[in-house]
Amino acid sequence: MGKQMANCAHPVGFYLETSFHYEVYKNIIAALQERGIPCALVISDVIQPAFVSEMVSFLKKLARPDLPILRLSTLHYQPVSLSCLVSPYYTPLIKNLAPINVRAMYGLAKDRWGHAWWNAFYDGILCYAMHTQQRVNIAGNARLVGNPRFDDWHNRRWDPSLAEMLARQKTRPVVLYAPTFGELCSLPHWAETLNRLQSEVTLLVKLHHGTQFRAEEAKSLALATRYFRKNMLPASSFSLLAAADYVITDNSGFIFDALHAGKKTILLEWAGLAPLLHNQRTLSDSHSTDQTVRQFLPCVNSLAQLRQALSDRQTWPEMEAYRWQVCDAFQDGKAGERAADVISELLNQSGVDGDHFLLHSLRERLF
Structure with a gap:
C-alpha cells in the first residue's frame, strides 16, 4: 500500500480515556503528521477522576505542542470541527463528534466485548491480523494494518537499560507478572503464592491501568502493593518484555503482547475461574481468544x-503461525503508516458509498 495523502483542514482527533491510549495512537499520529494532516488529542474529562488526573499528569510530561488537547466536556457545548475521530471502542460520549469514525484496537482478549455490535459505528477498523478482521468486518470496514503500538518493538524504540542491567546481574530467570483487572484478575488468588516464588526468580510486576485507577479495584491494588511494591518498576511495557525470560498472566490481553514479543508465556488458573466464563458474567467466555489460546500454552493451578x-x-509450543494470524499480520514496524493510509483514504471519500449500504443502515438503526 502506497502512502495515501489527504487534503485536511480540520484535525483528526484521537480519543483518550487513559494515557495507555496515547501509546496505541502515537505511531499513527506520527504517520499522519508526516503527511501534513493535523492531529489533536481528545481527552475524556467526564469519567472517573483518577483516570482524568492520570491523563492530565501524563500529557503535561509529554509536552507535545504540536498536538492540541481538547476536553470532551468542552466539545459538547463548544464544538470543534474534527475531520475524523479515532477511538479504541465505542461509547455514547463520542457520538456526533466527527463525520468519520475509525477504531484503533488497543488489544486482544474479551471477544464478547471487542467483537460486539458497536463495531458497526466505525467507518474503518484498524485490525492487527486476520483473526479480528474476519470477525468484525462489515462491508469492508475492517482493514488489515498490523499493530501500530508494536512498531516501537519492531523498530527497537524502547529503553534497553533494564534488560541490560538485569542481564549483567543475572543469576536466576526474570519473570514478568502482568495480571488483568476485575473478576478475571489472578491477584486475589495468586499474589501470596507468587510472593513465595521471589526467592527463585527475579520478579517484575506490571499492573493493568484498571487496577491502578478504578475505585472498585482498591483491594487488588492494595494486595499488589503489599506483596510487590518493589517489583513494580516505572518502565514501559516493551522495556519489561525485553527484560523478561517468561511472562505470567491470566485472562489479560497482555497474553498477546507476550506472544507477539516471542516470550514464553504461562497462564494462571484457579478454582472458581470456569463459572466466570459462563452466562455472560464477564466479558470473556470459553470461545474468547484469551481462553482458546490456552490449548497452546501451559496453564497452572498451583505453585x-x-x-x-x-x-x-x-x-x-511454536507460536509463529499464531502470531501472524492473531497478533500482527506484518510484524515489520510499519503498522502506523498503514493505519494512516486507511485514515487518509477515508478522508478523501465523499458522501455515502453505495457499496456500504448495509453498514450505514445498521448504524442508523443502532446509533
Missing part, C-alpha cells in the same frame, strides 16, 4: 505446576 512450567523440562 508446583508453575515451578514445572518454569523449569527446563517444559516443552514450549
Whole structure:
C-alpha cells in the first residue's frame, strides 16, 4: 500500500480515556503528521477522576505542542470541527463528534466485548491480523494494518537499560507478572503464592491501568502493593518484555503482547475461574481468544505446576503461525503508516458509498 495523502483542514482527533491510549495512537499520529494532516488529542474529562488526573499528569510530561488537547466536556457545548475521530471502542460520549469514525484496537482478549455490535459505528477498523478482521468486518470496514503500538518493538524504540542491567546481574530467570483487572484478575488468588516464588526468580510486576485507577479495584491494588511494591518498576511495557525470560498472566490481553514479543508465556488458573466464563458474567467466555489460546500454552493451578512450567523440562509450543494470524499480520514496524493510509483514504471519500449500504443502515438503526 502506497502512502495515501489527504487534503485536511480540520484535525483528526484521537480519543483518550487513559494515557495507555496515547501509546496505541502515537505511531499513527506520527504517520499522519508526516503527511501534513493535523492531529489533536481528545481527552475524556467526564469519567472517573483518577483516570482524568492520570491523563492530565501524563500529557503535561509529554509536552507535545504540536498536538492540541481538547476536553470532551468542552466539545459538547463548544464544538470543534474534527475531520475524523479515532477511538479504541465505542461509547455514547463520542457520538456526533466527527463525520468519520475509525477504531484503533488497543488489544486482544474479551471477544464478547471487542467483537460486539458497536463495531458497526466505525467507518474503518484498524485490525492487527486476520483473526479480528474476519470477525468484525462489515462491508469492508475492517482493514488489515498490523499493530501500530508494536512498531516501537519492531523498530527497537524502547529503553534497553533494564534488560541490560538485569542481564549483567543475572543469576536466576526474570519473570514478568502482568495480571488483568476485575473478576478475571489472578491477584486475589495468586499474589501470596507468587510472593513465595521471589526467592527463585527475579520478579517484575506490571499492573493493568484498571487496577491502578478504578475505585472498585482498591483491594487488588492494595494486595499488589503489599506483596510487590518493589517489583513494580516505572518502565514501559516493551522495556519489561525485553527484560523478561517468561511472562505470567491470566485472562489479560497482555497474553498477546507476550506472544507477539516471542516470550514464553504461562497462564494462571484457579478454582472458581470456569463459572466466570459462563452466562455472560464477564466479558470473556470459553470461545474468547484469551481462553482458546490456552490449548497452546501451559496453564497452572498451583505453585508446583508453575515451578514445572518454569523449569527446563517444559516443552514450549511454536507460536509463529499464531502470531501472524492473531497478533500482527506484518510484524515489520510499519503498522502506523498503514493505519494512516486507511485514515487518509477515508478522508478523501465523499458522501455515502453505495457499496456500504448495509453498514450505514445498521448504524442508523443502532446509533
